[in-house]
Amino acid sequence: MTSSEASPSFRLAYVPGVTPTKWVRIWNERLPDVPLTLIAVPATEACELLRDGGADAGFVRLPVDRTDLAAIPLYTETTVVVVPKDHLVTAVEEVAAEDLADEIVLHPLDETLDWERRPGRPANERPATTADAIELVAAGVGLLVVPQSLARLHHRKDLTYRPVTDAPASRIALSWLQEETTDLVEDFIGIVRGRTVNSTRGRAQAPAPAQPKSKRPEAGGARRKPAAGKTAGKTTGKTAGKPAGRNPRSGSGGPKGGRRGKPRGRS
Known part of the structure; x- marks a missing residue:
């Protein structure tokens, strides 16, 4: 791959019958600062356009001369x-x-x-x-x-x-001049091949912004202390011999609490 400065735009040629809409949409999402220019070209002139530098890459119909042009076959038409x-x-x-x-x-x-x-x-x-x-x-x-x-x-x-069942088929390919395999061409190859934005085979992407640290307490932190205190409180109450949750009508823990008699009559 030859290293070169990024051009202000990416020029994409396409022959009649090819609809590049899907790939253009992905390009605009991933590289919004690099405008993509579409160039419609007759099938018989597409390869010469690439050789003359009129486009950075193009969707062409195979075959192409692989001496100076690279090509990635994409699909075959009926x-x-x-x-x-x-x-x-x-x-x-x-x-x-x-x-x-x-x-x-x-x-x-x-x-x-x-x-x-x-x-x-x-x-x-x-x-x-x-x-x-x-x-x-x-x-x-x-x-x-x-x-x-x-x-x-x-x-x-x-x-x-x-x-027509036995007619020759036409194959569509992405092609570009081999000696002009720029970073932007590599980016578009990645899009056409379906690579994700973080693919290691594509051009290096800017690192993702650091995620803010969680403000939630760690295990055993402040949120667990009240629960622990509550449990300790119950244990302490039992140890001190103080009855927890006794019904006041059944007596309290004073000296006379142990004597039981008939309930008072209601007036």
Whole structure:
């Protein structure tokens, strides 16, 4: 890890489909004095942005070149096919790639899936972006296979989607330039990995304020003395031969206390 002075802010890039809200919230709770700036970037440009120093770290889609970039895989997305709501595909819960063999399947230039063999029949032209491909699906030109997060991002009331069981999956990772692994990058790695604020693997945290000493007396202190005195008092009374709690009507401990007679009559 290279040691460097903390920058006035932390710049976090993210590709379409990623929602960094949870991690940003935790950052703001733990490091309220270090503003976090979000930078939306196309998936095809995310790695170059990190290399050029345009962001301190970023959520990218794998694969990335590990020669100069570090990456921590986070999760794998479900791949779906986006279709019009009245399409035959909507009659089933999921499809296989071969089920799309007779369909025109659009493959935009910013496609995020790594196909060995693309399904379906190709369109005459490739759309420039995923957003453009969505518009073509709505127009009935073809279908589109994308990670589920992109289908949700470009949601339309006239479109729906179904999982594709054997399609390649897209994996999301946290990535950063290896030679720029700063303290703030380490802090964000700890947040993404779910480390607690006091984790020994994260950056050293400020010591917690000392707790005030308890004002309660220790065992055998002032609160116990009255109880002990009370017990001693009872013992002393018995030792002195003074009856404790005698009913005054039954006589007292004087010389005539031992003579018993008939109770006085009541007038």
